[in-house]
Amino acid sequence: MSETFLEVRNLVKIFGKLTAVDNVSFKVEQGEVVTLLGPSGCGKTTTLRMVAGFEKPNAGEVEIAGRVVVSTNRRIQVPPERRDIGMVFQSYAIWPHMTVFENVAFPLKVRHANRQEIKERVEKTLDLVGLANFSDRPAILLSGGQQQRVSLARALVYSPSILLLDEPLSNLDAKLREQMRIELKRLQQQLGFTVLFVTHDQIEAMSLSTRLAVMNQGHIEQLGPPQEVYERPQTPFVEDFLGRILRFRGTVTERQSNYQVVEFDGVKNVQVRVSDGAEQAAVGKKVLVAIRPEDVRVERDHAPGRGNIIPCDVENVLHLGREYELVLRVADRVCTITVPRESGSKVGQTIGLYLPAEHLRVWAATAALEETGTEQTTRAGSAARDFRAG
Amino acid sequence: MANVTVADSIPQRRILTVEPSSLLIGLLFIVVAFLVLTPLLLLLVGSFQLARPGEAPVYGLAGWKRAFSDPSILEALWNTVSLAVVRQAIALVIGVILAWLIARTDLPWRKGLEFMFWISFFLPSLPVALGWILLLDGKFGLLNQWLQALPFVSGPIFNVYSYWGIVWIHMTTSLGVKVLLLAPAFRNLDASLEESARSCGATPAMTLIRIVVPLMMPAILVSTVLGLIRSMEAFEIELLVGVPIGLFVYSTKIRDLVAYEPPDYASATALGSIFLLLLLVMVALQRNYLGQRHYRTVTGRGFSTNPTSLGRWRWPIFAMVALTAFSVTVVPVAVLLMGTFMRAFGYFNIANPWTMENWQRVLADPSLIRSLWNTIFVGLGTAVTGAIFYSLIAYVVVRRHFKGKAALDFISWLPWAVPGILMGLALLWTVFETRILLFLYGSVYLLIIALFIKSMPFGVQISKSVLVQLGAELEEAARISGGSWLQTYGRVVVPLLTPTLIVVGLLGFMSAARDISTVVLLGSSQSRTMALLALDYAFGGQFERGSVVAFMTSMVVIVAALISHFVGRKVGIGER
Numbered sequence: 001m002s003e004t005f006l007e008v009r010n011l012v013k014i015f016g017k018l019t020a021v022d023n024v025s026f027k028v029e030q031g032e033v034v035t036l037l038g039p040s041g042c043g044k045t046t047t048l049r050m051v052a053g054f055e056k057p058n059a060g061e062v063e064i065a066g067r068v069v070v071s072t073n074r075r076i077q078v079p080p081e082r083r084d085i086g087m088v089f090q091s092y093a094i095w096p097h098m099t100v101f102e103n104v105a106f107p108l109k110v111r112h113a114n115r116q117e118i119k120e121r122v123e124k125t126l127d128l129v130g131l132a133n134f135s136d137r138p139a140i141l142l143s144g145g146q147q148q149r150v151s152l153a154r155a156l157v158y159s160p161s162i163l164l165l166d167e168p169l170s171n172l173d174a175k176l177r178e179q180m181r182i183e184l185k186r187l188q189q190q191l192g193f194t195v196l197f198v199t200h201d202q203i204e205a206m207s208l209s210t211r212l213a214v215m216n217q218g219h220i221e222q223l224g225p226p227q228e229v230y231e232r233p234q235t236p237f238v239e240d241f242l243g244r245i246l247r248f249r250g251t252v253t254e255r256q257s258n259y260q261v262v263e264f265d266g267v268k269n270v271q272v273r274v275s276d277g278a279e280q281a282a283v284g285k286k287v288l289v290a291i292r293p294e295d296v297r298v299e300r301d302h303a304p305g306r307g308n309i310i311p312c313d314v315e316n317v318l319h320l321g322r323e324y325e326l327v328l329r330v331a332d333r334v335c336t337i338t339v340p341r342e343s344g345s346k347v348g349q350t351i352g353l354y355l356p357a358e359h360l361r362v363w364a365a366t367a368a369l370e371e372t373g374t375e376q377t378t379r380a381g382s383a384a385r386d387f388r389a390g
Numbered sequence: 391m392a393n394v395t396v397a398d399s400i401p402q403r404r405i406l407t408v409e410p411s412s413l414l415i416g417l418l419f420i421v422v423a424f425l426v427l428t429p430l431l432l433l434l435v436g437s438f439q440l441a442r443p444g445e446a447p448v449y450g451l452a453g454w455k456r457a458f459s460d461p462s463i464l465e466a467l468w469n470t471v472s473l474a475v476v477r478q479a480i481a482l483v484i485g486v487i488l489a490w491l492i493a494r495t496d497l498p499w500r501k502g503l504e505f506m507f508w509i510s511f512f513l514p515s516l517p518v519a520l521g522w523i524l525l526l527d528g529k530f531g532l533l534n535q536w537l538q539a540l541p542f543v544s545g546p547i548f549n550v551y552s553y554w555g556i557v558w559i560h561m562t563t564s565l566g567v568k569v570l571l572l573a574p575a576f577r578n579l580d581a582s583l584e585e586s587a588r589s590c591g592a593t594p595a596m597t598l599i600r601i602v603v604p605l606m607m608p609a610i611l612v613s614t615v616l617g618l619i620r621s622m623e624a625f626e627i628e629l630l631v632g633v634p635i636g637l638f639v640y641s642t643k644i645r646d647l648v649a650y651e652p653p654d655y656a657s658a659t660a661l662g663s664i665f666l667l668l669l670l671v672m673v674a675l676q677r678n679y680l681g682q683r684h685y686r687t688v689t690g691r692g693f694s695t696n697p698t699s700l701g702r703w704r705w706p707i708f709a710m711v712a713l714t715a716f717s718v719t720v721v722p723v724a725v726l727l728m729g730t731f732m733r734a735f736g737y738f739n740i741a742n743p744w745t746m747e748n749w750q751r752v753l754a755d756p757s758l759i760r761s762l763w764n765t766i767f768v769g770l771g772t773a774v775t776g777a778i779f780y781s782l783i784a785y786v787v788v789r790r791h792f793k794g795k796a797a798l799d800f801i802s803w804l805p806w807a808v809p810g811i812l813m814g815l816a817l818l819w820t821v822f823e824t825r826i827l828l829f830l831y832g833s834v835y836l837l838i839i840a841l842f843i844k845s846m847p848f849g850v851q852i853s854k855s856v857l858v859q860l861g862a863e864l865e866e867a868a869r870i871s872g873g874s875w876l877q878t879y880g881r882v883v884v885p886l887l888t889p890t891l892i893v894v895g896l897l898g899f900m901s902a903a904r905d906i907s908t909v910v911l912l913g914s915s916q917s918r919t920m921a922l923l924a925l926d927y928a929f930g931g932q933f934e935r936g937s938v939v940a941f942m943t944s945m946v947v948i949v950a951a952l953i954s955h956f957v958g959r960k961v962g963i964g965e966r
């Protein structure tokens with residue numbers, strides 16, 4: 001248990017009528033990077049801010065490095081400055097009236113470190129983030145990426161127990177974001193600091209986290225190593241949120257102990273075997289069958305006789321550069337998949353979509369899911385835009 | 391074919407005629423420059439002119455010599471500076487704290503409190519001064535009487551007729567300016583700049599001192615300079631509670647030099663010139679300082695404005711702030727209202743202290759009726775000319791490209807640095823010196839000109855900020871569709887600007903209703919406004935009548951301020 005650096009127990013935060021954070025609990029072990037991932041308004045930032053001490057929870061406890069800093073029952077609410085945390089803000093929050101050096105030295109100054117020590121540690125930290133020659137620059141004259149590094153240096157310079165990152169990369173442009181992501185990973189591996197990371201970007205979440213928690217409407221939907229969460233989503237939301245997804249409506253026609261058979265709506269005489277047993281439905285029940293587009297294979301042969309192949313019409317072909325995007329019609333719905341350049345599909349063709357049984361998952365067809373599943377193309381597209389704008 | 395002829399005719403017309411818009415801009419430039427620069431230049435020239443107006447000019451340095459040798463003038467200079475600095479120092483410290491509490495913390499009722507300080511900014515000084523006289527007069531002051539009823543107190547505690555009395559009465563406007571300017575600036579500060587300091591280990595107090603105040607420096611500086619300029623403008627308070635005890639500041643001294651026979655214009659203008667130069671240097675320094683440093687905060691996504699929690703201090707602090715807000719607004723005005731019903735101002739112990747007589751007498755007084763009409767006329771005159779010219783200046787400066795654009799911008803802003811009393815003195819001198827304008831003397835038109843110049847910087851700035859927000863595309867679309875420059879201005883810009891024009895006009899109206907220092911030297915018994923009438927009554931010792939007129943004045947101003955607030959909020963002027 002001494003390994004646990006941060007523990008959040010049953011945090012609740014209510015804003016007016018909205019329950020922004022609804023009974024959230026998790027632990028962060030020493031040296032781990034735990035990510036809170038979710039769409040805007042899911043409560044991830046509020047959770048982080050309660051850990052930091054900028055929001056006061058309505059219920060729950062927070063323990064940092066073995067010390068309870070928040071407990072509504074015991075009426076404990078330690079102010080942010082006494083929590084020994086480091087934080088990187090989305091806007092960087094670089095103080096424009098100070099130089100780079102002064103920005104990074106500030107935390108040491110408020111801790112009354114002596115001048116020599118301040119100089120040494122600031123220089124060491126600036127060197128670490130690649131800003132060794134920028135000490136005397138007014139912080140405001142730096143580029144976005146450099147400000148980001150200053151912000152990181154300022155949060156690391158006093159070796160806090162835990163580093164809180166609030167969407168630190170979302171204000172950078174795409175190339176820089178990628179570069180900083182790699183840099184952040186390198187620094188974390190090199191120094192081994194413990195991180196609680198908040199983001200809406202699944203690529204950042206997937207690549208940086210030791211474990212990630214997908215949040216939705218104030219609660220954690222799933223918490224686990226990124227690969228596991230991606231490959232074995234436990235809820236439809238997680239599956240939909242992480243990566244792209246194809247969904248088909250259907251009816252269960254047969255149930256066995258290790259597989260079930262589903263007939264897709266509108267596709268006559270085609271039955272699909274599904275190995276997923278997580279959410280088995282009774283025969284005759286309406287279900288949604290989901291699969292990630294990268295697990296789908298395009299087959300020239302679309303004869304219905306072979307297993308797990310459904311025929312579909314190519315409605316449109318979009319050239320994306322290194323690959324093609326196929327807009328496919330399956331019965332009454334449209335879905336989009338990307339295929340390699342050499343696949344050579346043409347508009348008007350009928351192709352077969354091979355859906356491997358082991359990658360298919362079955363969810364009970366609730367009304368909410370029906371709704372999100374109807375227009376898959378636009379759904380995926382607008383979600384992607386939301387991420388960028390959010 | 392028709393299209394071709396139309397297209398051909400356009401360049402031809404251009405060649406044949408001078409573009410009317412350039413002519414208009416030229417005209418505008420000349421009018422503005424003449425109105426603003428002539429009086430100021432003549433003021434400077436006048437300080438070397440020793441002969442009385444109307445006589446053959448004699449030039450010399452006697453005016454300056456007197457200004458620098460007369461001990462009473464030197465004392466007035468010293469009083470001015472000392473009062474201004476003391477007042478600003480107190481107002482700055484309290485104002486920064488108030489603005490921070492209102493804008494950045496979870497103070498209860500902070501919207502309402504801010505609104506009260508906003509009202510206090512517009513409240514005319516004269517009614518406030520009369521209210522405080524009633525409370526703090528050494529003999530009959532209500533507060534003094536109450537305190538003397540306590541067993542261990544003998545003699546009056548407070549005396550409003552004093553140095554500190556002046557400082558105290560001024561707190562109404564001084565704090566109003568600070569909160570008005572600083573609260574929005576505090577609100578625009580990205581909270582993550584504070585939060586990052588907290589997460590780094592700084593306490594709230596340390597964060598305020600090390601992060602927030604340095605970041606607010608530009609706004610603090612601007613509000614200090616504005617406060618100092620307004621201190622220089624201060625006139626009626628010093629006249630009412632300073633002059634009776636022989637405490638002069640330069641504005642009351644100028645009045646003293648000009649108002650009594652024989653008037654000493656040379657000394658008055660020399661004294662005025664000193665302050666004019668002092669202020670210009672101060673304003674230039676401030677501009678320079680702001681220009682040098684990089685005070686652009688990064689605004690991007692993640693901008694948060696979460697209020698700082700005051701914790702258990704929340705209600706005690708609220709009580710303090712509310713008390714301050716009441717003291718600078720409700721208390722003086724309520725006391726003043728009470729004073730209007732008194733048979734003898736401040737005497738509560740006489741047989742029958744309450745009466746309606748003051749109101750009856752004042753309302754039947756022809757000089758009130760006259761000043762009421764004057765106020766309306768001057769107010770509307772300033773409002774209409776202001777709304778038209780200020781927006782035109784702003785439009786030309788923001789949208790049109792021409793040589794001298796920067797100069798026009800600068801000239802329209804210059805009156806900002808000129809205290810009202812100096813503007814009034816300069817105009818008075820201009821009227822006397824130029825002869826051809828002598829017909830304006832003693833007329834309401836001179837007051838309109840003075841107030842038009844005085845309100846110009848504010849009016850132009852507001853119009854500019856709204857125009858910048860509007861974006862040029864709307865007009866460009868109108869031009870593309872074939873509208874001329876003036877048509878575009880009339881059909882597209884003016885309708886979009888209407889709420890702004892109303893606000894600008896109301897501000898002009900308010901200045902006409904409340905202003906004393908700009909017009910005190912210009913108004914005659916025929917052209918005086920209600921504010922001037924109230925001053926004449928009060929300075930002549932007729933406090934009862936003075937308080938009635940002063941109360942009416944403050945109500946007019948507050949109503950106008952409220953209307954402009956609600957109209958202005960729609961277009962985002964002065965977002966609270």
